[in-house]
Amino acid sequence: MRLLIVEDTADVAEAIAASLGRANFACDVAPTLADARDCVAVQDYAVIVLDLNLPDGCGRDFLRDLRRGGDRTPVLVLTAQFEVTARVGALDEGADDYLVKPFDLRELEARVRVLTRRDAGRADNLIALGRLVYDATAQTLRIGDEVVPATRRELALLALLLANRGRIMAKDRLYDGLFNFDNADVGTNTVELYVARLRKKLAGSGVAIETHRGLGYRLELSGDG
Amino acid sequence: MRLLIVEDTADVAEAIAASLGRANFACDVAPTLADARDCVAVQDYAVIVLDLNLPDGCGRDFLRDLRRGGDRTPVLVLTAQFEVTARVGALDEGADDYLVKPFDLRELEARVRVLTRRDAGRADNLIALGRLVYDATAQTLRIGDEVVPATRRELALLALLLANRGRIMAKDRLYDGLFNFDNADVGTNTVELYVARLRKKLAGSGVAIETHRGLGYRLELSGDG
DNA sequence: GGGAGCTGTCACCAAGCTGTCATCGCGCGA
DNA sequence: TCGCGCGATGACAGCTTGGTGACAGCTCCC
Numbered sequence: 001m002r003l004l005i006v007e008d009t010a011d012v013a014e015a016i017a018a019s020l021g022r023a024n025f026a027c028d029v030a031p032t033l034a035d036a037r038d039c040v041a042v043q044d045y046a047v048i049v050l051d052l053n054l055p056d057g058c059g060r061d062f063l064r065d066l067r068r069g070g071d072r073t074p075v076l077v078l079t080a081q082f083e084v085t086a087r088v089g090a091l092d093e094g095a096d097d098y099l100v101k102p103f104d105l106r107e108l109e110a111r112v113r114v115l116t117r118r119d120a121g122r123a124d125n126l127i128a129l130g131r132l133v134y135d136a137t138a139q140t141l142r143i144g145d146e147v148v149p150a151t152r153r154e155l156a157l158l159a160l161l162l163a164n165r166g167r168i169m170a171k172d173r174l175y176d177g178l179f180n181f182d183n184a185d186v187g188t189n190t191v192e193l194y195v196a197r198l199r200k201k202l203a204g205s206g207v208a209i210e211t212h213r214g215l216g217y218r219l220e221l222s223g224d225g
Numbered sequence: 226m227r228l229l230i231v232e233d234t235a236d237v238a239e240a241i242a243a244s245l246g247r248a249n250f251a252c253d254v255a256p257t258l259a260d261a262r263d264c265v266a267v268q269d270y271a272v273i274v275l276d277l278n279l280p281d282g283c284g285r286d287f288l289r290d291l292r293r294g295g296d297r298t299p300v301l302v303l304t305a306q307f308e309v310t311a312r313v314g315a316l317d318e319g320a321d322d323y324l325v326k327p328f329d330l331r332e333l334e335a336r337v338r339v340l341t342r343r344d345a346g347r348a349d350n351l352i353a354l355g356r357l358v359y360d361a362t363a364q365t366l367r368i369g370d371e372v373v374p375a376t377r378r379e380l381a382l383l384a385l386l387l388a389n390r391g392r393i394m395a396k397d398r399l400y401d402g403l404f405n406f407d408n409a410d411v412g413t414n415t416v417e418l419y420v421a422r423l424r425k426k427l428a429g430s431g432v433a434i435e436t437h438r439g440l441g442y443r444l445e446l447s448g449d450g
Numbered sequence: 451g452g453g454a455g456c457t458g459t460c461a462c463c464a465a466g467c468t469g470t471c472a473t474c475g476c477g478c479g480a
Numbered sequence: 481t482c483g484c485g486c487g488a489t490g491a492c493a494g495c496t497t498g499g500t501g502a503c504a505g506c507t508c509c510c
Contacts, residue, residue, distance in 0.1 A: 042331075151456055166372075167363035171498095172248070172331065184329060190458060192498060199499095213467060213497060214377040215364045376467060414487090415469060421488060438477070438486065 001046040001116055001159060002026045002177050006036045006062070007078070008054050016049065019105040020112060024139060024156045026180040032056045040066065040073070043176065047115045049108070050095070051078045052086050060090050067094035074115035078103075113137065116163075127162045130206025130221050134162055143205045150201055153178065157194050161209065161219035170216040226271040226341055227251045227402065231261045231287070232303070233279050241274065244330040245337060249377060251405040257281045265291065268401065269298075271341050274333070275320075276303045288320060301337060303328075352387045355431025355446050359387055368430040375426055378403060382419050386434065386444040395441040 003020055007013040008031045017027040028043070030036040033056050040048070048066075052059040063075055077090045077098040090098060097111055113136055127134045133142040134155075141150045141158065150158070160177045161169065171191050178194070179186055195217060199209055208222035228245055232238040233256045242252040253268070255261040258281050265273075273291075277284040288300055302323040324333060350361040358367040364380060366373045375383070385402045386394065399416050420442060424434055433447035 153457075164363075166365075167360070168365055170248075170364070172334070176331070184331075186457095187459065189460085189498090193458075193500085196499060211465095211498070212364070212374065213465085215380075218365075378468075411468095412470065414471090417487060418469075418489080424488095436487070 001156070001163070002028070002043065002180065003112065004028050004030060004036065004039050004043075004045045004048045006030045006033070006048065006054065006059060007051040008032065015105065016108065019109055023109050023113070024152050024159065025112070026156070026178060028180045033059070033062050036062055037065075040071065045073055047112050048073055048075045049078065049112065050075050052090065053080070058086070060086065060093055063090060063095060064093045076108075076111060076115060110137075129162065129165060129219075132202065132205040132207045134158060141201070143202075148201050150198070153194055154198050154201065157198055161217065165219045168212050168216045168218045174217065227253070227268065227405065228337065229253050229255060229261065229264050229268075229270045229273045231255045231258070231273065231279065231284065232276040233257065240330065241333065244334055248334050248338070249381065250337070251403070253405050258284070258287050261287055265296065265298075271298075272337050273298055273300045274303065274337070275300050278305070299341075301333075354387065354390060354444070357427065357430040357432045359383060366426070368427075373426050375423075378419055379423050379426065382423055386442065390444045393437050393441045393443045399442065
């Protein structure tokens with residue numbers, strides 16, 4: 001899943017991106033409102049993490065524009081202790097959650113996860129399908145009672161496919177969800193590679209990744225569970 | 226969906242057409258303003274991608290003429306880094322978006338998609354008729370609860386017929402929607418072929434493709450659902 | 451500093467979509 | 481009723497697209 005972090009303080013942004021990156025999110029960082037607008041214009045994000053204090057304006061303006069444009073992407077607002085009215089205002093204007101600085105990175109990670117699953121209509125961080133169980137918090141994949149070791153990229157791909165199960169996902173969309181702008185030069189072939197690797201690990205899970213030539217991939221129940 | 230790419234540098238145009246072609250857009254390339262005028266005279270486009278620097282004039286003139294003629298086709302302008310005033314001018318004259326060269330092809334594709342969505346103006350990508358449900362986002366065709374695998378061309382044809390359901394569509398118009406000028410040597414027979422293939426997959430859907438000799442095809446409810 | 455494992459590239463192979471051809475069926479006008 | 485022409489459809493070959501093994505680089509951890 002792909003996230004946008006709108007934060008001007010470089011080391012803070014870096015810390016957030018590193019933390020969420022370890023949680024298997026592909027993160028883009030925008031240090032200004034202008035950058036943020038460019039990002040949302042060309043990329044769909046699962047969640048936007050938005051600092052209110054930015055060099056070229058207030059994050060609330062950005063949020064308001066976003067909502068007026070019909071964009072319903074979940075937004076988590078970061079505020080300083082004293083910005084109470086700004087915080088309230090942000091929620092009124094369409095923010096989905098907020099966090100007061102300084103905050104624990106793990107808490108941020110948890111709240112971001114809550115927002116991602118809200119969009120998928122789930123109540124917890126477990127996704128089960130067939131004999132397969134994916135735990136987004138622990139970042140583990142189980143088939144039946146057995147834990148199957150999987151790498152970060154494999155899990156990220158699985159999360160994307162699970163969130164869109166039954167639907168054909170174009171390779172481009174998988175690519176966008178797996179990599180951020182920093183990895184822009186990665187060959188498109190990589191998606192196929194990770195599909196192949198993930199397929200091996202899903203053997204016997206009752207879940208299969210179907211290929212639809214020219215269209216994309218689709219995760220669905222199969223008979224082999 | 227059919228796009229026009231107005232760009233004189235052959236390899237750039239080719240790269241754009243290839244990228245957008247993979248995204249299921251049928252692309253025509255016009256290397257000069259004169260060619261572009263010929264194209265828009267005979268064909269409706271979903272989006273026009275317009276380079277400003279052309280051998281026989283400035284793209285802004287073309288854009289201005291287009292708008293004066295009442296044409297509202299979304300236009301995405303390509304500009305060089307230093308052409309700031311041209312960029313602003315293009316927006317004033319009716320461009321819908323711009324991209325500064327050099328750009329990422331995926332970014333172009335994303336922006337083109339935004340423009341096509343804006344024009345369609347519907348958030349719901351489901352089209353239902355009889356027992357048939359076509360999901361344009363997921364690129365899936367369902368009959369009742371069962372997903373019927375279909376290829377890109379078949380889905381493109383179905384989308385065209387659904388968008389014009391109840392109306393007779395001339396074979397030429399179907400042909401234009403499925404292929405671009407580069408595929409001009411494709412036999413006209415192909416439309417009939419894909420109609421036949423699609424018919425097989427629509428069996429039992431309560432929807433039928435009627436043949437109207439000498440006129441074209443028409444998608445309509447039938448009794449077999 | 452070294453090793454293990456993850457990551458992404460390349461090359462080659464396989465699969466199936468695509469479009470052509472040929473043949474047959476069918477409707478319509480004479 | 482016959483003939484013509486448009487449309488339907490099965491078979492096939494080419495080519496694009498995807499699958500996969502091997503390998504090299506990189507990172508992270510010890």
